[in-house]
Amino acid sequence: xxxxxxxxxxxxxxxxxxxxxxxxxxxxxxxxxxxxxxxxxxxxxxxxxxxxxxxxxxxxxxxxxxxxxxxxxxxxxxxxxxxxxxxxxxxxxxxxxxxxxxxxxxxxxxxxxxxxxxxxxxxxxxxxxxxxxxxxxxxxxxxxxxxxxxxxxxxxxxxxxxxxxxxxxxxxxxxxxxxxxxxxxxxxxxxxxxxxxxxxxxxxxxxxxxxxxxxxxxxxxxxxxxxxxxxxxxxxxxxxxxxxxxxxxxxxxxxxxxxxxxxxxxxxxxxxxxxxxxxxxxxxxxxxxxxxxxxxxxxxxxxxxxxxxxxxxxxxxxxxxxxxxxxxxxxxxxxxxxxxxxxxxxxxxxxxxxxxxxxxxxxxxxxxxxxxxxxxxxxxxxxxxxxxxxxxxxxxxxxxxxxxxxxxxxxxxxxxxxxxxxxxxxxxxxxxxxxxxxxxxxxxxxxxxxxxxxxxxxxxxxxxxxxxxxxxxxxxxxxxxxxxxxxxxxxxxxxxxxxxxxxxxxxxxxxxxxxxxxxxxxxxxxxxxxxxxxxxxxxxxxxxxxx
Ligand code: FAD
Ligand code: N01
Numbered sequence: 001x002x003x004x005x006x007x008x009x010x011x012x013x014x015x016x017x018x019x020x021x022x023x024x025x026x027x028x029x030x031x032x033x034x035x036x037x038x039x040x041x042x043x044x045x046x047x048x049x050x051x052x053x054x055x056x057x058x059x060x061x062x063x064x065x066x067x068x069x070x071x072x073x074x075x076x077x078x079x080x081x082x083x084x085x086x087x088x089x090x091x092x093x094x095x096x097x098x099x100x101x102x103x104x105x106x107x108x109x110x111x112x113x114x115x116x117x118x119x120x121x122x123x124x125x126x127x128x129x130x131x132x133x134x135x136x137x138x139x140x141x142x143x144x145x146x147x148x149x150x151x152x153x154x155x156x157x158x159x160x161x162x163x164x165x166x167x168x169x170x171x172x173x174x175x176x177x178x179x180x181x182x183x184x185x186x187x188x189x190x191x192x193x194x195x196x197x198x199x200x201x202x203x204x205x206x207x208x209x210x211x212x213x214x215x216x217x218x219x220x221x222x223x224x225x226x227x228x229x230x231x232x233x234x235x236x237x238x239x240x241x242x243x244x245x246x247x248x249x250x251x252x253x254x255x256x257x258x259x260x261x262x263x264x265x266x267x268x269x270x271x272x273x274x275x276x277x278x279x280x281x282x283x284x285x286x287x288x289x290x291x292x293x294x295x296x297x298x299x300x301x302x303x304x305x306x307x308x309x310x311x312x313x314x315x316x317x318x319x320x321x322x323x324x325x326x327x328x329x330x331x332x333x334x335x336x337x338x339x340x341x342x343x344x345x346x347x348x349x350x351x352x353x354x355x356x357x358x359x360x361x362x363x364x365x366x367x368x369x370x371x372x373x374x375x376x377x378x379x380x381x382x383x384x385x386x387x388x389x390x391x392x393x394x395x396x397x398x399x400x401x402x403x404x405x406x407x408x409x410x411x412x413x414x415x416x417x418x419x420x421x422x423x424x425x426x427x428x429x430x431x432x433x434x435x436x437x438x439x440x441x442x443x444x445x446x447x448x449x450x451x452x453x454x455x456x457x458x459x460x461x462x463x464x465x466x467x468x469x470x471x472x473x474x475x476x477x478x479x480x481x482x483x484x485x486x487x488x489x490x491x492x493x494x495x496x497x498x499x500x501x502x503x504x505x506x507x508x509x510x511x512x513x514x515x516x517x518x519x520x521x522x523x524x525x526x527x528x529x530x531x532x533x534x535x536x537x538x539x540x541x542x543x544x545x546x547x
Pocket of ligand 2 (some may be wrong): 062189191192195214338443
């Protein structure tokens with residue numbers, strides 16, 4: 001989109017794109033520095049992920065006490081969570097509370113899709129254009145556009161012929177959907193499918209689940225949070241936050257382990273066990289027995305033994321043998337995709353009103369007026385739900401016409417996959433920052449911890465530039481090359497990059513997207529130290545210029 005040169009741009013110090021948790025905190029932090037800020041948000045209100053993903057069963061899988069902002073002591077003391085892991089409505093309420101408390105909405109323009117961001121070499125400013133024709137000019141442009149904010153709707157022939165409504169979990173109607181008395185079809189068994197399937201099955205007359213790849217999922221053990229527990233945790237918040245920041249993934253499981261289960265230190269070696277021991281463990285503990293083994297995440301042979309334990313447990317919990325067989329993941333390692341936790345997922349397939357269609361036995365051929373035609377027959381329903389995920393990490397950035405020096409498009413610079421220095425900036429794009437961008441721990445972490453770290457780093461950087469009367473900052477190509485090499489090196493040999501792994505971390509869910517492991521697996525604590533060291537060494541790897 002071309003900027004309308006006749007319209008005088010609104011001048012601000014910083015344009016922030018997106019008003020999810022990243023954009024909200026960025027605004028607050030920049031205001032504290034005395035800067036003028038305009039946040040532009042496509043949605044009609046704050047919350048980002050939690051504004052768009054209102055599907056039944058949507059919730060967080062990080063303990064609420066840890067999936068929350070730490071930047072304000074008053075905020076973290078005054079807010080009370082009702083469950084170990086909060087559901088979407090409560091997280092959205094929290095986002096609204098934050099917006100209200102810090103008066104954020106007065107600097108956010110809603111219902112505004114940013115279409116272009118172009119660096120003007122002469123003025124050293126970013127010229128930002130919106131789909132509605134507004135034009136902003138800013139010294140800094142900060143992309144808080146989210147890693148999972150562009151829903152992926154696969155192209156399936158005949159979709160336009162479907163007679164009933166079609167919904168996507170990532171863009172759910174605000175008013176909700178009542179499935180009572182209806183037959184529902186759902187495509188996708190990733191996190192969103194696994195969360196929504198049990199809840200939809202309870203309400204709908206019938207649910208048909210179209211599964212292309214069975215997933216690995218662990219029981220969530222969610223439940224209410226007691227007042228006593230919260231009071232105790234709040235007393236310890238300073239230590240909890242310190243530990244989160246220094247940890248591998250920004251979660252310490254304070255009071256609980258991952259997914260609300262008891263904390264189990266993975267210390268045992270599965271390769272040292274016998275088949276009989278593994279079977280006994282599955283019978284005693286179920287899926288969680290696998291968590292005790294340290295070698296599962298690093299050794300393919302150990303991983304396959306764990307997958308076998310996992311399949312044994314599916315056989316135990318699913319009544320129908322053919323359905324159990326269909327639900328068993330095979331041919332890719334446990335831990336290659338984003339971990340999933342669930343409430344009653346497998347039990348749902350024992351219900352009379354649920355049909356599992358294993359697309360490995362015959363894929364979807366096309367959608368028709370009353371349902372789906374597959375290689376194994378026709379399936380009829382009134383409503384179709386896509387739980388088919390997102391164009392992750394680069395999707396939202398790719399939708400904006402971003403141009404840096406020499407009018408180079410970011411999509412061109414990222415032709416072979418995203419390239420950044422520290423996930424914060426790309427070379428040739430001065431003063432453009434990405435919050436939780438590719439090349440940072442981002443989606444491999446409790447994202448609020450990573451968001452706060454990036455926002456603080458960017459805020460400190462801008463304050464440093466202003467104090468030193470510097471105009472621009474951008475990484476050198478060499479620093480970017482070395483960082484990308486490091487990102488690839490640490491991911492090498494992990495389950496994430498196994499040849500059989502087709503995850504969205506690798507861009508494998510989007511046809512034509514370059515296969516490259518996008519987030520940084522080195523850990524939240526180590527990464528923070530690296531970023532701090534870079535800043536302390538006069539922003540090593542970056543070029544800062546006063547002219
Ligand atoms: P977002 O919340 O995605 O916000 C980005 C905003 O930018 C959106 O509102 C979008 O409308 C706006 N935007 C994008 N492009 C444009 C444009 N061109 N113009 C204007 N506005 C634009 N993370 C965890 O750590 N733990 C969890 O348990 C967890 N659960 C999740 C569950 C779901 C269903 C999903 C989808 C994600 C989950 N995540 C989780 C990841 C979640 O995205 C982050 O935790 C966090 O909310 C991201 O905040 P953000 O502000 O960076 O991005
Ligand atoms: O998306 P996904 P998601 N025909 O990409 C299937 C976060 N999140 O929205 O595996 C048939 O994981 C696809 O099949 P396959 C979290 O980071 C967190 O569920 O490609 N099927 C897969 O089964 C998560 O990882 C929570 O073979 C098709 C599914 O759709 C991320 O968001 C909750 C298809 C997509 O799974 C994305 O999760 C929700 C087609 N043409 C989301 N195309 C928490 O609990 C796609 N599929 C924290």
